[in-house]
Amino acid sequence: MSRIQIVTDSTCDLSEELRRQYGIDVVPLHVVFGDRDYKDGADMRAEQLFELVSASGKLPKTAAPSPGEFLAAFEPYIEQGCDIVYVGLSSKLSATYNNACLAAEQLPPGRIVCVDSLNLATGVGLLALKAAKAAHAGASLADIERLLLEARERVETEFVIDTLDYLHKGGRCSALQSFIGGLLKIRPVIKVAHGSITVAAKIRGKREKALEQLVANLLERKERIEDRFVFVEHALAPEDAAELKRQLEDEHGLRVELAEAGCVISSHCGPQTVGIIYTLLP
Missing domain, CATH: 3.40.50.10170 (Rossmann fold)
Incomplete structure (x- = not known):
């Protein structure tokens, strides 16, 4: 032991x-x-x-x-x-x-x-x-x-944020940014870099488009994913998470574990957030 x-x-x-x-x-x-x-x-x-x-x-x-x-x-x-x-x-x-x-x-x-x-x-x-x-x-x-x-240094963490309301309420974007983002249906892709949160992309249009971008970002690094293991994490989006799990397993041969965001993470990202997290090979 x-x-x-x-x-x-x-x-x-x-x-x-x-x-x-x-x-x-x-x-x-x-x-x-x-x-x-x-x-x-x-x-x-x-x-x-x-x-x-x-x-x-x-x-x-x-x-x-x-x-x-x-x-x-x-x-x-x-x-x-x-x-x-x-x-x-x-x-x-x-x-x-x-x-x-x-x-x-x-x-x-x-x-x-x-x-x-x-x-x-x-x-x-x-x-x-x-x-x-x-x-x-x-x-x-x-x-x-x-x-x-x-x-x-090799952990890759990206999330699609479905609503800017929580970022706005938490003081992480202005009222104007939240309003314009809502009008234009902009969904940011949030990435963790060197311990801080950055905006990797701003996807305009349907939610499906943002989730497709999340998968596309992963597939660019697919051959470098350690143990071919991926976490798909969500905040009150079980259907989307389950579909991503199916897609990554059945179509791309990865091993996927589902995870639910806790209260602290959820209070910053809001409902319907979906993320993909994995480690790259050295």
Whole structure:
């Protein structure tokens, strides 16, 4: 049995089944509506979040776990004799990673490695899975750290955003941009690059066209996809995600795992968002 415990945060969007299979522990971020504080994935799921946003017309605030919450998650494993690898949400998007580092500094030195994924959603999840597989194969703490620092540069994460409303409400685009985007039916393709979110393309027209662009971007790199494995992630778009899974498996011979976006990711991207995430070969 591995004496290295892999810990991540709730933005990894890994299913409970995968987390249990690979023994990955998750520290939840917070979603705050008014005076109510919910733990992402534990107290609230994306469907409930969208219902509250629809009813209130307001987005929740999201917050990182505190250093104390990370300390409470780490301490039992240290006391059991396990070392820890934490890999979490990009430090350029949240204080989550920094708070994990603060907690690690309060525990015996050399027992915890914190790795900034420079990613989000199942881009984080892919790295957590890679770390867990390496730990189970007997890799050392230093080996896993080196593996993740190298692999994080090869994770490709792209999402099609169906509505600009959530980006607007969250202060990520102006009212005018949101209004014009709605009129012109513009759907941005969002890409993660060097830990930050960028707009890779702006697709005008039907939703199907934007999803086709997402697939086209993947097919340009198809032969370089590590393990021929892909995550298709969605926020309240199960039919589209299932169709993409079928297409990528039946027509292009890839292995596909479906993932549902949690509350934190969903609160920024909005419903009907669909993403494709994979790792390129070295």
